[in-house]
Amino acid sequence: MATIVPSIACLGVIGRNNNPLHLTILPSYNPSSASAITSDPEKQQQPATTISASTTASSAATGASPLRTPLQFSLLLSSTLDIFELRARAHAASGTGALSGDLGLLCAVDERLACYGYETNTGVRFVAVVDMRGRLLDPTLPSTTLIHGAIPETDRSSGGGAGNTGAAGGGAGTGTGTTGDDTSGLVNLPSLPPLSGIGILSPTSSSTTVTTSSSFIPGTSSRKPSLVASIASASTGLRDAELKPLFKAMQTSWVRLLQNPFFDLDEHVLPGGRGGRKITSKKFGEDMRRLGMGWIPGVGGFEGF
Amino acid sequence: MTFQPVMPPYNSSDPSASFVGSSCLDFLLIEMVPMAYRVANELETQALDAATYAVSPSNAATLAGGPVTSPPPGIGGATGGGSMKSGAGTYGGASSTAGATGATGTRKMDEEEERDAVFYRLEMLGYRVGQGLAERFSRDRPRFNDTLDIIKFLCKDLWIAVFRKQVDNLRTNHRGVYVLTDNTFRPLQRMSTEAGGQAVTRAQPFLWFPCGVVRGALAAMGIHATVHAESTELPSAIFQIKTIPGSTQQ
Numbered sequence: 001m002a003t004i005v006p007s008i009a010c011l012g013v014i015g016r017n018n019n020p021l022h023l024t025i026l027p028s029y030n031p032s033s034a035s036a037i038t039s040d041p042e043k044q045q046q047p048a049t050t051i052s053a054s055t056t057a058s059s060a061a062t063g064a065s066p067l068r069t070p071l072q073f074s075l076l077l078s079s080t081l082d083i084f085e086l087r088a089r090a091h092a093a094s095g096t097g098a099l100s101g102d103l104g105l106l107c108a109v110d111e112r113l114a115c116y117g118y119e120t121n122t123g124v125r126f127v128a129v130v131d132m133r134g135r136l137l138d139p140t141l142p143s144t145t146l147i148h149g150a151i152p153e154t155d156r157s158s159g160g161g162a163g164n165t166g167a168a169g170g171g172a173g174t175g176t177g178t179t180g181d182d183t184s185g186l187v188n189l190p191s192l193p194p195l196s197g198i199g200i201l202s203p204t205s206s207s208t209t210v211t212t213s214s215s216f217i218p219g220t221s222s223r224k225p226s227l228v229a230s231i232a233s234a235s236t237g238l239r240d241a242e243l244k245p246l247f248k249a250m251q252t253s254w255v256r257l258l259q260n261p262f263f264d265l266d267e268h269v270l271p272g273g274r275g276g277r278k279i280t281s282k283k284f285g286e287d288m289r290r291l292g293m294g295w296i297p298g299v300g301g302f303e304g305f
Numbered sequence: 306m307t308f309q310p311v312m313p314p315y316n317s318s319d320p321s322a323s324f325v326g327s328s329c330l331d332f333l334l335i336e337m338v339p340m341a342y343r344v345a346n347e348l349e350t351q352a353l354d355a356a357t358y359a360v361s362p363s364n365a366a367t368l369a370g371g372p373v374t375s376p377p378p379g380i381g382g383a384t385g386g387g388s389m390k391s392g393a394g395t396y397g398g399a400s401s402t403a404g405a406t407g408a409t410g411t412r413k414m415d416e417e418e419e420r421d422a423v424f425y426r427l428e429m430l431g432y433r434v435g436q437g438l439a440e441r442f443s444r445d446r447p448r449f450n451d452t453l454d455i456i457k458f459l460c461k462d463l464w465i466a467v468f469r470k471q472v473d474n475l476r477t478n479h480r481g482v483y484v485l486t487d488n489t490f491r492p493l494q495r496m497s498t499e500a501g502g503q504a505v506t507r508a509q510p511f512l513w514f515p516c517g518v519v520r521g522a523l524a525a526m527g528i529h530a531t532v533h534a535e536s537t538e539l540p541s542a543i544f545q546i547k548t549i550p551g552s553t554q555q
Contacts (some may be wrong), residue, residue: 014487016527091450092450099448100447100448101448120440120443120444120445121439121443121444121448121449121458121526122439122440122443122525122526122527123526123527213333251444252444254440255437255440255441255444258436258437258440258441259437259441264433265436265525272530
């Protein structure tokens with residue numbers, strides 16, 4: 001049973017002067033290009049044995065690409081600025097004021113893309129463009145088997161990321177598991193081929209994972225349904241709170257950038273009120289990429305953030 | 306070292322909280338002032354030396370006297386660095402030692418100029434620190450909706466983070482001027498001189514770095530202001546914040 005879950009298509013950081021500071025574009029799972037690979041639903045029971053390293057590699061290579069061009073994403077971020085301003089003005093007019101900087105859903109672009117926003121107290125804005133069908137999640141495989149672009153899931157966190165993700169999902173699933181009833185219809189999206197049993201494995205570790213996963217599944221089968229339930233329920237509609245950990249982590253990364261003595265904020269957000277240079281820090285870019293890849297709805301918390 | 310109980314907002318539930326010995330911070334704040342004097346004087350000497358190498362004495366005089374926009378290579382990189390880049394622009398005259406050696410640039414950096422140079426240096430250091438602090442400690446705060454919210458954040462959270470106490474009194478004229486009074490300002494708390502030792506005057510440079518911190522924090526939150534600090538009686542300090550109208554983005 002493979003599930004399509006939301007993923008991050010693009011992360012943007014906008015400065016106080018409405019100037020772009022950073023843009024990270026992430027690949028989305030694309031069913032049309034991956035449709036050549038289908039597997040028999042009967043084989044779901046032994047997923048670990050049906051996978052060969054070659055099919056996973058090809059699915060990883062063909063099944064993911066950015067949904068839009070960088071320019072289109074950039075324009076999308078620009079268009080969110082109006083919404084930020086509109087919300088701020090609405091809050092000022094009502095006199096209540098926003099309680100937190102989390103603005104939630106800014107706009108839904110089409111049936112796949114939606115923009116979520118967060119504004120820090122210092123006026124820096126983070127925008128996450130979510131692709132509602134950007135990732136193929138196969139619960140029959142260990143929790144590392146998430147299709148999200150061609151980048152191996154080892155990016156998420158080094159070492160014991162697999163165990164951590166599963167445990168976190170189990171915890172979240174107990175809270176949201178009751179809402180997981182209506183998700184069965186969603187799993188079988190008509191436009192999607194039955195893509196069960198296909199997971200992404202890093203090319204180097206694919207063989208070892210396949211051999212170990214058969215022994216891994218029975219031990220974790222108890223908590224796997226809850227993970228699926230929590231994630232699948234999230235895919236029916238994303239709640240604003242599910243992006244909060246991401247925004248918090250982005251802000252942590254931003255604060256860390258400011259703690260770099262070679263980073264001069266005034267260069268990037270000119271005091272005069274207009275313009276500023278983009279962020280060139282490689283570490284910040286890597287952080288953004290890692291956060292974008294690692295975000296799964298309902299699974300909160302990022303290691304090291 | 307003091308190990309005080311950890312208070313909000315930097316509590317143990319904050320995963321990225323880190324702690325520094327308060328004595329360390331005190332020593333750093335103390336040492337910063339003489340360091341700024343040394344740096345200012347040294348830069349002055351070097352600027353003067355470079356000026357004496359210039360082709361004509363008239364050039365040297367203008368170079369040493371006027372604001373040097375492009376410091377000679379080596380000066381900015383060796384001593385300025387990082388956030389002090391913009392600070393390297395204003396040299397006053399010559400330091401006393403340089404004035405004795407340099408025959409052409411006999412201008413002595415008088416007290417006023419030295420004071421300005423040191424003030425600029427300390428203030429810019431504080432500015433950078435304030436920017437970072439505001440970003441870091443405003444993270445888990447509710448949203449600021451007007452300038453007063455930001456000033457309150459400054460008086461409470463930021464003051465506690467830096468000086469381990471809140472501001473004692475905050476006054477405003479509701480036209481963009483805020484006066485913060487701290488009756489026992491930590492950097493001044495342990496100062497003492499014999500009677501007639503001009504303690505207040507000598508304590509003045511220790512207020513410049515905190516000035517910069519306040520200005521930097523405000524700038525990070527979108528308020529451009531001038532900050533002036535003075536002390537009338539020793540452990541107390543009065544900070545006057547004048548926001549520059551039209552520049553606030555809140």
